[in-house]
Amino acid sequence: MTITQVLKFDTKCDVKLIDARGPRFGAILTAIVLAAILASASLPLLIWQLSVFAIGAFVGPQATPYAWIYRTFVKPRLRGDVPTEDTRPPQFAQVVGFLFALTATVALILEASLVFDVAIGFALAAAFLNAAFNFCLGCEMYLLIARAQGAVSQRKNREDSYNLPSL
Amino acid sequence: MDNYLPILIVLTLASAYGFWYQRSRGTVKVKSSTKTAITPSDIGGELGSRVTLVQFSSTFCTPCRATRALLTDITADLDDVKHIDIDAEKNLDLVRRLDIRSTPTTLVIDKSGVEVGRAVGAPKRAEVLATLSAIK
Structure with a gap:
């Protein structure tokens, strides 16, 4: 059983669809691992999760070890319709997770324990919300980021125009 | 020595947010806003003759697909109701204004272009139908 069997390509736009239960199962494992990291402050475990996030963020959510566990052990036991989703929303969540895990790794090495706790805490909250409540991180965060970025570039443009010599 | 207190704090706060999230998402809230009306030029097309459902979507959004399918399906049988899907990221000025x-x-x-209701998250079919039937 390979993931390509559940991949479908939308003919209207070139969007890659995967089994939506895969990323949610991955979120359960991610939440457990992040909880263990938060409790133990274990660097090897954190580097493992950082690597998983990196694969999810830069290759795709269907390429992580957690997705492999889902395909191999969980999916064959599931029945019913396969709910599909675009790969981009879970990939966005993996990018956010990667950034938090990277911050936490640097903080752990520099022994900044508060930064470590906050970074892992946010990542754990997001993974737990995804697993338990089907929380869509991209839905809630992406537009706010785009709005903030737009506001910054608008202000920059205004500042640039202030600096223009008046004719 | 393992410390379980941070886990407890995070999971408690996240659960509280999660329950709020699950309750608030997808419900149609009736609004009586007196803000500036939405014009055809805002949404890049004519308004529906009775109701227009203006959906804002983005790339990293799983429920946007389901919402699009649901609203397309509902409006297919209704001549006086129009569904328009707008890419939020490409219309940031409108996104801010609204x-x-x-x-x-x-x-x-x-x-007349006045916002009478708003649903954040994928709306439920029955609620959309009830909202539509209440508008003259």
Whole structure:
């Protein structure tokens, strides 16, 4: 059983669809691992999760070890319709997770324990919300980021125009 | 020595947010806003003759697809109701003016362009139908 069997390509736009239960199962494992990291402050475990996030963020959510566990052990036991989703929303969540895990790794090495706790805490909250409540991180965060970025570039443009010599 | 207190704090706060999230997402809230009406040029097309459902979507949004399918399906049988899907990221000025914070957000617009309802998250079919039937 390979993931390509559940991949479908939308003919209207070139969007890659995967089994939506895969990323949610991955979120359960991610939440457990992040909880263990938060409790133990274990660097090897954190580097493992950082690597998983990196694969999810830069290759795709269907390429992580957690997705492999889902395909191999969980999916064959599931029945019913396969709910599909675009790969981009879970990939966005993996990018956010990667950034938090990277911050936490640097903080752990520099022994900044508060930064470590906050970074892992946010990542754990997001993974737990995804697993338990089907929380869509991209839905809630992406537009706010785009709005903030737009506001910054608008202000920059205004500042640039202030600096223009008046004719 | 393992410390379990941070886990407890995070999971408690996240659960509280999660329950709020699950309750608030997808419900159509009736609004009586007196803000500036939405014009055809805002949404890049004519308004529906009775109601327009203006959906804001973004790339990293799973429920946007389901919302699009649902609203397309509902409006297919209704000549006087129009569904328009707008890419929020490409229309940031409109997004700011209408205070759209997350996707999918669906605005229920009456024939004069006034917002009469708003659903954040994938709306439920029965609720959309009830909202539509209440608008003249």
